[in-house]
Amino acid sequence: MTDEQVDLLFHALADATRRDIVKRAIAGEHSVSELAAGYAMSFAAVQKHVSVLERAGLVTKTRRGRERLVTTDIATINQAAQLLDQFEELWRQRVNRMGELLALETGESR
Amino acid sequence: MTDEQVDLLFHALADATRRDIVKRAIAGEHSVSELAAGYAMSFAAVQKHVSVLERAGLVTKTRRGRERLVTTDIATINQAAQLLDQFEELWRQRVNRMGELLALETGESR
DNA sequence: CGTATCTACAACCATATGGTTGTATGTTAG
DNA sequence: CTAACATACAACCATATGGTTGTAGATACG
Numbered sequence A, B: 001m002t003d004e005q006v007d008l009l010f011h012a013l014a015d016a017t018r019r020d021i022v023k024r025a026i027a028g029e030h031s032v033s034e035l036a037a038g039y040a041m042s043f044a045a046v047q048k049h050v051s052v053l054e055r056a057g058l059v060t061k062t063r064r065g066r067e068r069l070v071t072t073d074i075a076t077i078n079q080a081a082q083l084l085d086q087f088e089e090l091w092r093q094r095v096n097r098m099g100e101l102l103a104l105e106t107g108e109s110r
Numbered sequence C: 001c002g003t004a005t006c007t008a009c010a011a012c013c014a015t016a017t018g019g020t021t022g023t024a025t026g027t028t029a030g
Numbered sequence D: 001c002t003a004a005c006a007t008a009c010a011a012c013c014a015t016a017t018g019g020t021t022g023t024a025g026a027t028a029c030g
Helices: A003-012 A016-027 A032-036 A043-055 A074-109 B003-012 B016-027 B032-036 B043-055 B074-109
Strands: A059-064 A067-072 B059-064 B067-072
Touching (some): A003 A043, A003 B016, A016 A032, A016 A067, A016 B003, A016 B074, A032 A067, A074 B016, B016 B043, B016 B067, B043 B059
Antiparallel strands (some): B059 B067
16 A cells, blocks of 8 residues: 555545545445435535545445445555554554563663 | 544544654654654654644654654554544444345245 | 436635745753 | 754745536436
């Protein structure tokens, strides 16, 4: 996953409307119109949000007659979670290093 | 955690430079100047990035003489990870529902 | 076949963003 | 005490973003 893709992913999640769209798309399949009906903004605005989510790989649109169904790719959410796990792992490593230093200092002071 | 705070958090992570700053701040304490030295941009630009991370609650600056040390709050990373966990939980619930429906249909067709 | 519904996208606007340069203030070291 | 170092922030610029309105094409329904 390139830095640019990660940029797109976190940027896509940096908006409450888009997070809600992702939630609804995870919970079930909806057309863009169905999704749009739930937000106090124009249809075109919701389309833009869906487009941002598409570029981030969080959703895809599939055609069903005149409707486009918005479906999710939970794998992309997993990838974002893994990135945050990496941060947490860095933290654990640092805490471990500090613990080792402390044990060393305690031992030497006896 | 309000929607606005979540916006700031994911927005802060939507940039490769800021993600790197967070990693370095997790791995050890650095002054803003030390951090800035590693990026091909002006000092003021790095300051802006640090400011975005501060507003997101990902880092804090503490004074040590003329230096400001950039330190992390891993709890905020945890919170972001939990938000993504919620998405994954929604997915699991949906998969479970589909499994139940499938079992129902299989049972009724026997 | 005509109307309704659904969708795509261009053009526009106001605001936000990411970077720069320049100025100013505070702290440390010689 | 002065120079060096570290930092804050204003002003500026180019680009991106989030929302709107309007136009157009595709599909479904009566």
